[in-house]
Amino acid sequence: MVLQMHSQSNSALLISFCLMLVACGSAPEKQNSRTEQANKLSARADAAFLQGEFESAKNDYLQALRINQSVENAAEIAIIRFNLARAFHELAYPEQAHLQLDTLFSEPALPYPPATLAAAAALKSQYYLEGKESSLALSWIEKGEGYCQKKCTVAGSLLLLRAQLAQRDNRLDEAQKFADDAVAALKPGMQQMELANAHRLSGEISLAKNDSARAIHSFQQAHAIDRKLGIPGKIRLDLMRLGASHERAGAAAAALSYYSRALTVSEAMGSKQGADEVRGLLKALQIIPEANISGPQ
Numbered sequence: 001m002v003l004q005m006h007s008q009s010n011s012a013l014l015i016s017f018c019l020m021l022v023a024c025g026s027a028p029e030k031q032n033s034r035t036e037q038a039n040k041l042s043a044r045a046d047a048a049f050l051q052g053e054f055e056s057a058k059n060d061y062l063q064a065l066r067i068n069q070s071v072e073n074a075a076e077i078a079i080i081r082f083n084l085a086r087a088f089h090e091l092a093y094p095e096q097a098h099l100q101l102d103t104l105f106s107e108p109a110l111p112y113p114p115a116t117l118a119a120a121a122a123l124k125s126q127y128y129l130e131g132k133e134s135s136l137a138l139s140w141i142e143k144g145e146g147y148c149q150k151k152c153t154v155a156g157s158l159l160l161l162r163a164q165l166a167q168r169d170n171r172l173d174e175a176q177k178f179a180d181d182a183v184a185a186l187k188p189g190m191q192q193m194e195l196a197n198a199h200r201l202s203g204e205i206s207l208a209k210n211d212s213a214r215a216i217h218s219f220q221q222a223h224a225i226d227r228k229l230g231i232p233g234k235i236r237l238d239l240m241r242l243g244a245s246h247e248r249a250g251a252a253a254a255a256l257s258y259y260s261r262a263l264t265v266s267e268a269m270g271s272k273q274g275a276d277e278v279r280g281l282l283k284a285l286q287i288i289p290e291a292n293i294s295g296p297q
Helices: 034-051 052-071 072-090 093-102 116-130 135-148 155-168 172-186 190-207 210-227 232-248 252-269 270-283
Strands: none
Touching: 034 072, 034 155, 052 072, 072 093, 072 116, 072 155, 093 116, 116 135, 135 155, 155 172, 155 190, 172 190, 190 210, 190 232, 210 232, 232 252, 232 270, 252 270
C-alpha cells in the first residue's frame, strides 16, 4: 500500500509523501494470525482515510497498532503511527499528530526502518511549515535527510520542503534550485503525484520571479500528470496557475481560456467556493461568465 499526505489547501503547495509500505527486499513470509488481523484493520483504515472518514480510520489504526505492539512488529508500528498522525491531523488534533510521530524518535525505540523515519520527519516538517514555524521545519528536514541519505522514497519530498521554506523566505533563486533538484530526484521513480507537485512549485517560484514562460512550462507539466492521475482539485489548481501565468504575460485571451476551464472543473466538482474564486479571477479580466460555462477543452 502507499502513503499519501492529504492536501491542506488549493492555494498552498500540495505535498504528498509516498512510501511503499511493504517489506523491502524480503521474500514473502507466511503471516501469523495476529499480523493478518492487524493488516486487515490497517487496510480498512487506509480505505476509510481515502474516503475522508478520518474518525473511522483513526479507530482502526489504533486497533492495528495495539496488535502490532503486542508482537513487536517494528516496521508496521512505524507505518501505523505515521498514518495515525495523518488521521489526527485531519481531525484537527495537531498535538496528537505530533505525539504519534515523536514516539518513533523516543527511547526506548524499536529498530524502525530508516525510510519510514525519514518520512515521519518530513511529515513533522510539513506540519511545522503549515504552522509557520520555519526553524522547527528546517530542523526536521535535516533530521529526515539524515535518515534518508538521498536514497529513500521521500528524498524528493524533503527537497520540496526545502524549496517551500526558501520560497517562504523569498530566497527565490535557492527555492528554484531545490524545486529543480526535486524534479530530477522524482523523475526516475514512480511518484507521479509528487512529481506534479514539484513542477507546480517550480512554476509558482518562476511566476514570483516574473518568468512567465518558464512558469507556463512547469504548470503544463503538472497539469499533464494531474490529468493522467485524474485529480480534479489539482487539475483546477493547474488551470488557475496557467491562467495567472498567461495573464502576467499579457495574453488575456489565453488567460480567459484557462480560467474558464478552471471554472468548469470547479463546478463539476461541486465546489461553490472554488467556482466563486475563479469567477473573481474572471471578473478581474472584466469577464462575466454565465452559470455552468463550458470552457475550451
